[in-house]
Amino acid sequence: MSSPVKLNFKQVITYQVGSATPIYLQLAQQFINAIQRSWLEPGVKLPGSRILAENLGLHRKTIIAALQELESQGWILVKPNVGTFVILPQATELLKNKITSFSSLSAYPEKAGFTFKTSDLLALEPIQQQPNDLICTDGTPDLRLSYFKNLTQGYSATLKRKSTPNKLGDLHHENKYFKNQLTNFLNGTRGLHILPDNVLITRSTEMSLFILAQTILQPNDVVVVAQLSYYKANMIFQQIGAKLQTIPVDEQGLSVDALKQLLKKQKIRAVYITPQHHYPTTVTLSADRRLALLSLAETYGFVIIEDDYDYDFQYDKSAMLPLASADVQGMVVYTGTFGKALFPNFRTGFIVAPKNVIQEARKYLHIIDPQGDVVLENVLAELIEEGDMHRYLKKSIKEYQARRDFVVQFINDHLSEWIAVNVPNGGLALWFTFKQPVVLQQLTSFFKQKKIVLPRFVQYQNQKITALRFGFGHLNTEELTQVLMAFVLFFEQEKN
Incomplete structure (x- = not known):
């Protein structure tokens, strides 16, 4: 050649x-x-x-x-x-x-x-952000309040320990030290009565929900969610092939009466709830409805998936304990996050359930995350044991409560003609409903001109409601003023 x-x-x-x-x-x-x-x-x-x-x-x-x-x-x-x-x-x-x-x-x-299946269910619109833009979120903490020095010191100390290299090379290793500390923390703060065998450590709420969906759901199972519910949870349940049924939410939370009517018509496998601060409306499920929901689960045999995504952020002493704390028949699977107040990479998720459920769920965890994060878990365990997490939460909660009150007062003083706001007893977000017609797409465009990003996932607009889930935790008072003044300017423009 x-x-x-x-x-x-x-x-x-x-x-x-x-x-x-x-x-x-x-x-x-x-x-x-x-x-x-x-x-x-x-x-x-x-x-x-x-x-x-x-x-x-x-x-x-x-x-x-x-x-x-x-x-x-x-x-x-x-x-x-x-x-x-x-x-x-x-x-x-x-x-x-x-x-x-x-x-x-x-x-x-x-x-x-080659050909492959694509999913429209899991498609999320990326946030288009420019330098110096302010972003409206659905309720995230302010990373500037984190104990970064304590975290770096904890990482350094853990990495220097002689036992750490062996743990880092041990697949399927469970950090008993962290599980014990987290179990004590959950029992002390949430009124649970659990042992470490009732806990599975994950990386996030979404991972917990994915593992639970694999563990307890089958294709065509019916999962009940609120008419307005956490969009990622809905995606996860639908992706596995479950069928969603929606029921209303009012000022007392999920409508148990509507659930009763639905149970008379069809078999339900699970009910997904965020009872402490309902996502997205932030209302708290009332005590009567909690007891009624537990009773229905025992009678009809469905699973209650309780997502307690921001329990740590409570602003008064009247916060209700999770449904899991009153569950004596093993009908509740409880999920949440630990360390949400810290940097996102310092956060971990967990599942609390009867031991046999945890044993089965662990099989899926060992496939998708066999190693875990030994170093992170040790740092978090020490924050619990030494009392740093309690001290940090106590300090940060005061700041978040002040920010919540600032937003509510600003709306009452300057925006009450246009916006009604629900004031929750905790959490990092507020629920804005608009009293007069507003096209959220126009509001989004106006905010963009003011270098403020209003993502689609915080917007709710249909024939019955126009509302926003407004996260206030990640913005300081000056930044909140900038965003709220943009509302004022937009509504003044609407008048003219």
Whole structure:
């Protein structure tokens, strides 16, 4: 076969100056790619090292080093006084379809060559943020209030311990120290009566819900959710094939009467609730309805999935205990997060359930997250044991309550004509309902002009309601004023 001397190797063989990979190895890898893709077929005679050096704009010694690497791997055969020829290692097979166009080999295929199922259920619109934009969230903490120094010291101390390397290499390792501390924390703060065997450590609420869906749900199972409910939970249940049934929420929380009527018509596998501060409306499920819901679960045999996503943020002493604290028949599966007040990467999730449920759920956890995060868990355990978490929460809660009260007072003073606000006894978000017609798309565009991002997932608008879930925790007073003044300016514009 004739030599491809006329081939423009500079278009086929690419390299990057300044890369951590030496140029001669980059060249060798590019030649291998060209052979595997049938750009250079077996038997082809390569140009001499001088010609390749001129073509690629490199020193001849670099080319020689690359050819030596190819020869050592069995991709080329060097015959003295004859030439250098492309060959194939015995374990390598050519791709069936040749690549006929000479685009850069460094480019990865834009589309897969195989078919696969795509999901519209899991599609979330990315937040388009510019530098210095303020973002409205659905209720997140202010990272500027975190004990960053304490966390870094805890990480450093944990990594220096002699026992840590062994734990880091132990797959399916359960951090008993953290589980014991978390169990004590949950019993002390939530009125639970659990043992470490009743706890499964995850990375987030969403992971907990995914594992629970795999554990307790089957395709076509009916899951009851509120008409306005946590969108990610809905996605997870639907993705596994469950059918969602919605029931109303009022000022006392999920309508148990509506649930009773539904139970008379069909079998229900699970009810998903966020009773402490309902997502998104922030209302608290009343004590009477909690007892009624537990009674219905015992009578009809459905599972209560209790998502207590922000229990730690309570602003008065009248906060109700979780349903799980009153469950004596094992009908409640309780989920939440620990460390939400800290940086997101310092947060962990958990599932509390009867021991046999935890044993089954652990099987799924060991598939998707076999290692866990030993170092993080040790740091969090020490924050509990030494009392730092209690002190931090006590201090941060005062600040978050002040921010909540600031927003409520501002609305009462300047926006009461347009906005009604529900004032929850905890949490990091408020529920705004609009008293007059508002097109949220126009509000979003107006905010964008003011460098404020109003994501779709905080907006609720249909024939019956126009509302926003407004997170206040991550913004200080000055930033909250900027956002709230944007509401004022928008509504003044609407008047005119």
